Amino acid sequence: MASPAQLQAGRSGTYYTPFPVLGLASNGSQIILTSGGGGAAAAKEVPNSVQVHRYDEATGKLNTIAALNTEKQVVHSLTFSPTNGLWLASTKGSCKVLELSESANTLTQVLEWTSDTEGKDVSQNVARWSPSGELSVTGGTDGVLRVWSMQKPPAAPSLKHACEKIMIPSTGLGGGMKARELRRDGRGMQRHGAGGRRSRIRRTKTREHGDRRAGG
Numbered sequence: 001m002a003s004p005a006q007l008q009a010g011r012s013g014t015y016y017t018p019f020p021v022l023g024l025a026s027n028g029s030q031i032i033l034t035s036g037g038g039g040a041a042a043a044k045e046v047p048n049s050v051q052v053h054r055y056d057e058a059t060g061k062l063n064t065i066a067a068l069n070t071e072k073q074v075v076h077s078l079t080f081s082p083t084n085g086l087w088l089a090s091t092k093g094s095c096k097v098l099e100l101s102e103s104a105n106t107l108t109q110v111l112e113w114t115s116d117t118e119g120k121d122v123s124q125n126v127a128r129w130s131p132s133g134e135l136s137v138t139g140g141t142d143g144v145l146r147v148w149s150m151q152k153p154p155a156a157p158s159l160k161h162a163c164e165k166i167m168i169p170s171t172g173l174g175g176g177m178k179a180r181e182l183r184r185d186g187r188g189m190q191r192h193g194a195g196g197r198r199s200r201i202r203r204t205k206t207r208e209h210g211d212r213r214a215g216g
Contacts, residue, residue, distance in 0.1 A: 033053070116141065
């Protein structure tokens with residue numbers, strides 16, 4: 001297998017990717033994933049890809065160790081679970097699970113499932129793992145927050161809960177989910193909506209569930 005193309009080094013620790021960076025995530029150590037591309041229309045000119053980079057603290061260099069060609073799908077959001085070591089990648093209407101092997105320098109797609117279905121031009125904008133890695137949460141342009149019970153890939157997850165669509169009072173329309181709106185706290189995850197309202201996915205001793213609370 002051919003080695004992935006290296007980043008173009010600039011001045012003062014600056015590096016340039018071969019695509020506009022849409023997704024960025026780290027495992028909390030030396031591994032960084034970037035994603036982007038030209039989308040379905042310009043995939044030949046600007047290939048859609050997820051690249052894996054390792055930071056060498058001794059040399060201060062960022063080296064590309066693996067890459068995954070995502071064909072006509074552009075990945076625009078990435079996140080990592082330290083519990084199971086897997087990555088979630090958001091694409092147009094679906095979610096991918098990626099697995100990295102540092103010893104083999106390979107990034108592999110081990111699962112993909114349809115996560116957003118409503119609307120003409122649907123897109124999943126964000127995905128997050130629960131702290132335990134047993135659940136994932138996705139949100140996108142249809143304005144619905146979905147909680148998935150994850151299985152060991154390649155088994156597909158099952159839909160555990162779908163929160164009500166968040167409406168924008170001034171327009172009466174549903175608002176799409178963005179990565180900055182889905183946050184994690186010590187008790188689970190929260191979806192922050194208009195007017196400070198939020199949906200929280202909480203863990204209890206017997207089950208994990210969603211509830212809705214007024215902001216404050």
